[in-house]
Amino acid sequence: MYVAVKGGERAIDAADQWVRSRRRGNRTLAELSVAQIQEQLHLSVARVMAEGALYDPQLAALAIKQAAGDLVEAAFLLRAYRTTLPRLTDSLPVDTGRMRIERRISATFKEVPGGQILGPTTDYGQRLLDFSLLGEEESPDANPEAPQDAQPGARSSVKRSTVATSAPLRVTELMGRDGLLESEQAAPGDPQPADLTREPLRFPAARPLRLQALARGDEGYLLGLGYSTQRGYAHTHPFVGELRVGQVEVSVIAPELGFPVVLGEIELTECQMINQFAGSDEAPPMFTRGYGLVFGQGERKSIAMALVDRALRAVELGEPETAPAQDQEFVLSHCDNLEASGFVQHLKLPHHVDFQSELELLRRLRADHGTRES
């Protein structure tokens, strides 16, 4: 005889316990600390901050620990946490032109004013598994020295990059001065950009809103779309004009003081892409732009974002829309991995009432089919 099953709460608690114990794993091994994650998995932290749309390396590291390394889940934890935080004020726009540069390269010219600064990157090494990392972990230094910088002299144009000198002018600004590259124009009247954290995305969306959505969009998704443009689905002839990674100051205007106060620095990656030129009756042909900006060191994401940004400008540049990467409704409706992950995984939720309805209709149709045949 059927008895309705109770005990859903107990099952949930048990599942939670199991997750915790799984996360901790083998207790003869030292527990990972949040500080270790923040320091030694800093690229995961960067990704979680970017997709969680919240700059706080410690919280991101906590989220990664709590999520046992599932970065989409960690981004979700950060974003959900953000919902309960009060919004105090808006900062002034950050000036990446005054970045304290760690890494800066341009693919468009061999030499550029300010130099090609390699910074911390694996781009020029080989991807060989380093088995020495399997060995006993170093014990923490009692008296740590300053962090090792890039070896001077290893490449011809490497420079020490931790000193705060004035940042080199961006290649794109130099080209802009010559009129070779379109300038970034604010819309007429320089209106306040819409804020994606305060308004839902509606279509057609103007560029500021699109860029906001892309900045927090899933790296893998944007990577695929950006890649598709390179493979001919709306190719935009891209060149990396400027890629820079470093620290940028964040300032707010303190109301009591009436002037800007620097709160601190955040790490940003910025990519300025130079693309297919376009002209019109009024203006001579110029290169066009794509832009990418992410929290932390996220070069792959910033380049992919710039590719997709440029593709989405098809309408305003008078290009025919032929490929998925150019379709803003398609690209932007599906780039948020919290929405995607939530909805994709919601299929695990009970759907038996909906399914019951379908079953019942199917049976009826089959019955009708049977009688129609006879």
Add this chain to the structure above:
Amino acid sequence: MTETDPPLMRATGLTVRYGDRYGCQDVSLTLWPGEVLAVVGESGSGKTTLLRVLAGRLTPEAGTLYYRDAAHQEHDVFALPDAARRRLERTEWAYVHQNPRDGLRMAVSAGANAGERLMANGVRHWGAIRASTRQWMERVELETTRIDESPATFSGGMQQRLQIARNLISGPRLALLDEPTSALDVSVQARLLDLLRGLTRSLGLATVIVTHDLAVARLLAQRMMVMKDGKVVETGLTDQVLDDPQHPYTQLLVASVPQG
């Protein structure tokens, strides 16, 4: 149609520019209820641009367009609110695209295509919609056994017939046809033209038909207009214009049609 019927449509000085080029330049015309007007020209002459303006689908930079509706109210087409224009588009106006796929929903059945205007206009009896769509399919010489099939399985000629049925089912008073037979095999064109001729006559449908083919104008239209480079170079009764063209360009067009 009597001499004293007011015109169905009055266009004055319609001008559309694409950058430096003129899509159409200073075009005026009047269309009376029940009459068929052919707009003839080569590709690039502006005839399709003009048709799209007459349909309210392209806003001209200059000129005015008035349409008189079934309640005898005259409307400035480009001053109509969107909702009013959409209502006219699914009741009193017909627009037949050159490529039937542009004027059909390929993802729904032939019957749904044909009946959509009825449903959009509030008809709520399934059986009545079904009967009406069958009637219209017969009228355009489509097999009603295929009523539940997707138009993707139809030939070009059949798709075009379906597009016509889909438009005419709401009893429009104005039909705008954009080279309705050009995309079809020559062998199929003649029968479709016959169908159009029969329908426009029996329905008393005021029609503007765009074509590059003088024979189509001769067959269907009482009046015709010749366009070149966006301008109207000659207008008049079809037979007169074709038998005794005045403008050198019209003469060229007529002369280039193979005889016999």
Add this chain to the structure above:
Amino acid sequence: MSDAEFNFAYLDEQTKRMIRRSILKAVAIPGYQVPFASREMPLPYGWGTGGLQVTCALVGPDDVLKVIDQGADDTTNAVNIRRFIARTTGVQTTTHTTKATLIQTRHRIPETPLKAGQIMVFQVPQPEPMFRLEPRETERRRMHAMADYGLMQVRLYEDIARHGHVATTYDYPVMVEDRYLMSPSPIPKFDVPKLDQSPALMLFGAGREKRIHALPPYTRVEPLDFDDYPFERQRWESACALCGSRESFLDEMIMDDAGTRQFVCSDTDWCGAR
């Protein structure tokens, strides 16, 4: 992190105000989808964040909350949501429909008729009834603005032509006050008549799609159909194996490997009370 670090009902006050404004707009225009700046909640998108935000924006310390999923109070999702709200508000919770002031539901309306003063909050995965027919949001907005719903009627026509019935069994499209086409959320056809002229306030929250829509009390709600193919509720041949009801929505249970089946009320509160 202690619970004291969460604001009452989790959302910060600005967000609550923003959501309430959207709700008011929705109530003023029955059936119209109001865009709102949906926030991320500690539940994933697609798992009820829209309904949750509506509930959290409205819940007050004196409310009595009921949460159901597929009609039951004790399915895992319902438990999770109820505990979250209780944890962040301290409000009283109940499994009895008659005692609740605020009911959050996924995919069902309780069998017990609702009363004036009660609020139902529906979790909505996809608020747009035409989303499968027309993928472009810009075009769908125009259709709603012009009340241009022929396309939906075409879809029903096709179903009847192909199957002899309308093939939609849940999330059945309805016309609200003869003006807006609305999705009632994935409730079964069986529950649709409960919406018409209900004394309760019905609110629909879609978090991922960022829309809220509403039915104020005593609103006219009519399912789309044809005059000669009128809307029909589902019916079962059996009665509930536990309480004998023949008037409620029944879940089918597979009892053993031989495939023996039994039918039981989906609404656990209703069933238990009989």
